[in-house]
Amino acid sequence: MTGDENNLGSCPVDRGLMRVGDRWSILILRDLDRGLTRYEQLRTSLGIAPNILSRRLATLTEAGLIAKRRYSQRPPRDEYLLTEAGRDFLPILAAIGAWGRKHNGAGALTRQIDVETGAAIRPVVVDANTGAPLGSRPLKFEYPE
Amino acid sequence: MTGDENNLGSCPVDRGLMRVGDRWSILILRDLDRGLTRYEQLRTSLGIAPNILSRRLATLTEAGLIAKRRYSQRPPRDEYLLTEAGRDFLPILAAIGAWGRKHNGAGALTRQIDVETGAAIRPVVVDANTGAPLGSRPLKFEYPE
DNA sequence: ACAGTCACTATCATTTTGCAAGTGACCCGA
DNA sequence: TCGGGTCACTTGCAAAATGATAGTGACTGT
Numbered sequence: 001m002t003g004d005e006n007n008l009g010s011c012p013v014d015r016g017l018m019r020v021g022d023r024w025s026i027l028i029l030r031d032l033d034r035g036l037t038r039y040e041q042l043r044t045s046l047g048i049a050p051n052i053l054s055r056r057l058a059t060l061t062e063a064g065l066i067a068k069r070r071y072s073q074r075p076p077r078d079e080y081l082l083t084e085a086g087r088d089f090l091p092i093l094a095a096i097g098a099w100g101r102k103h104n105g106a107g108a109l110t111r112q113i114d115v116e117t118g119a120a121i122r123p124v125v126v127d128a129n130t131g132a133p134l135g136s137r138p139l140k141f142e143y144p145e
Numbered sequence: 146m147t148g149d150e151n152n153l154g155s156c157p158v159d160r161g162l163m164r165v166g167d168r169w170s171i172l173i174l175r176d177l178d179r180g181l182t183r184y185e186q187l188r189t190s191l192g193i194a195p196n197i198l199s200r201r202l203a204t205l206t207e208a209g210l211i212a213k214r215r216y217s218q219r220p221p222r223d224e225y226l227l228t229e230a231g232r233d234f235l236p237i238l239a240a241i242g243a244w245g246r247k248h249n250g251a252g253a254l255t256r257q258i259d260v261e262t263g264a265a266i267r268p269v270v271v272d273a274n275t276g277a278p279l280g281s282r283p284l285k286f287e288y289p290e
Numbered sequence: 291a292c293a294g295t296c297a298c299t300a301t302c303a304t305t306t307t308g309c310a311a312g313t314g315a316c317c318c319g320a
Numbered sequence: 321t322c323g324g325g326t327c328a329c330t331t332g333c334a335a336a337a338t339g340a341t342a343g344t345g346a347c348t349g350t
Contacts, residue, residue, distance in 0.1 A: 039296070050299080074348090088247065100164075102233065105160065115285055134268060
């Protein structure tokens with residue numbers, strides 16, 4: 001499967017994964033969030049081959065999650081920044097991180113700290129309607145027509 | 146990168162992705178949640194090649210997200226069920242779905258309904274400490290030693 | 291002029307994915 | 321009991337993606 005064919009199914013999860021459905025893409029978003037925005041920073045941080053990094057950056061750009069910005073004219077140098085769609089994805093990264101910590105969390109792990117309270121955040125997915133964590137109330141699926 | 150080498154980094158996101166870091170795995174979890182638990186159901190629902198499905202089911206089983214259960218002795222038939230770790234991952238699917246709906250949501254999409262209230266859920270990742278959605282308060286990263 | 295950095299591209303081997311066909315255990319009807 | 325039919329796969333092979341390594345171009349600083 002190519003990952004971005006245009007037979008859009010009715011599943012929003014699939015829709016999401018069409019755009020960020022691979023490991024490197026997600027790790028790139030994580031690094032951009034951490035402040036590593038330049039090609040060389042990403043390459044060394046991730047240990048990714050340069051051709052692969054280029055391709056991932058291109059697809060993420062095309063998917064509208066990141067954008068290239070020139071930070072130096074001479075010499076011409078670019079950095080990659082998260083777009084709004086990209087920033088919107090960050091909470092999901094945090095949720096994945098929380099899951100990884102819980103189910104594969106041996107050893108010391110990076111955490112995110114709330115700057116104001118100083119406490120490590122504990123990401124949870126809740127239903128904005130009820131405030132209840134997902135999984136705590138019964139749900140059913142509703143399929144279009 | 147193979148995806149499950151044992152150089153575990155300190156990033157919990159990476160730790161999570163080591164175990165579910167590909168499109169098919171996530172789509173399989175989605176289908177199991179929807180009640181499609183048998184091999185043939187998954188294969189036809191996903192349109193996946195049988196050898197790939199077998200491999201994904203094997204790696205998900207090895208990763209502890211799903212488990213095989215015999216539902217018929219004669220003929221011998223198995224189904225796949227989510228483990229606790231697998232169920233723990235479902236809220237993340239919902240969050241990915243919400244993101245997909247927002248950023249790639251043209252057309253009619255499947256939704257999840259709270260059985261008690263009848264309303265479509267609106268998944269949001271919040272910090273369990275403050276209740277605030279992630280992204281609404283400044284955060285910093287803390288790296289181990 | 292020459293080394294060094296950054297941001298890549300090009301080439302090619304390896305790995306993974308995907309398609310199509312086949313297999314084995316069983317059930318069911320004629 | 322012989323021939324389909326279903327389910328849950330496996331096997332073989334082609335196509336695509338990934339990864340390692342080397343090279344390129346635009347500069348800068350000495």
